[in-house]
Amino acid sequence: MNISRTRLNLACLFACLVLYATGLVASNTMAGSLPMTLASPEEFAGIADAKARSLALFDEIGKVLASPRCMNCHSANDRPRQGDSGRLHQPPVFRGPDGMGLPAMRCPICHLASNFDPARMPGNKPWLMAPREMVWEGKSLSQICVQMRDPELNGGKSLADLVHHIGDDKLVGWGWNPGIGRTPAPGTQEQAKALVQAWVDTGAACP
């Protein structure tokens, strides 16, 4: 009886260790898979061909666009996502007529003017979903590029507007200051702005 119990205890201990180790690997893989840095436009100066340089610049910008900090609000089906894994937002909230939720579940009810880390609640004023014209979820970087570049598809934004949106918008800037438990977008907002400006200056080529 005692030997069986000892074996059972050892088996449980082993199972717990395996589960713990698996969890550690999984969490490290999640955090490690997200890029943390951005190259500067100067690092692409060696590419002589302007179109090739523009494509390379957009590829670098893509690291920001694919960040969960951007993608979670540029999500499809009028549902925002959350976390580094991009799970559907809980509680279940919906876009609403102005991108700020339905009447009884408005975004600013929970998302205040700044992050409140003790409750892991992200915040910025304003807090809202990206417009339907700028849904990126499920699209390739190439499709996102075409969508971003074309005012017919991006809600009427010019290329200069895009530089301003990514480089100066306060809500976009939150992506680099997302509070505890969320991986920031790679690099800095200033670096991202410089990359978008350089992409525009080289012809805004799309892959």
Add this chain to the structure above:
Amino acid sequence: MSAITLKINGKNIGPIEVREDLSMNDFLREVLGMTGTKFGCGAAQCLSCAVIVDDADGTSATMPTCTAPATSFDGKSIRTVEGHASNGQLTALQEAFIRHFAFQCGYCTAGFLNEAQVLLESLEHQPVSREALEQTILEALDGHLCRCTGYVRYHEAVRDVILSEPARYLL
């Protein structure tokens, strides 16, 4: 530390020094001892912690307190579950909740009560048709979780109150 002043159920509170990382829920429950406001999920997902915030423009909305710093309520006027009944006299909404046995454990009741009260006040300003009423109630109570699954009874209780005074709440 920051000093906050606010109005709760019509009574001026403060100035009281609070830490920046103190949640409004802890402020109500631990500092003021107002335990009618519950702490549920701690992530603004169940809304058992919701209180009514009265804006200066005369509109009101519920807001969770578990994920908001107490400092964000500085200067605001709020209502909690303790402010509904007056001199021991329950409101029509509270009586309807009891009549319908809407709650069992009661943990979610403060949040539902506050949300339903906001709905009633909203309907007084913007009444809806009888046909739109069910959807209106559904959407208003949508964010609140009841682990005893009293949703239907809460819905029926709110509907009863509205239908008891159609001229006040309906087109």
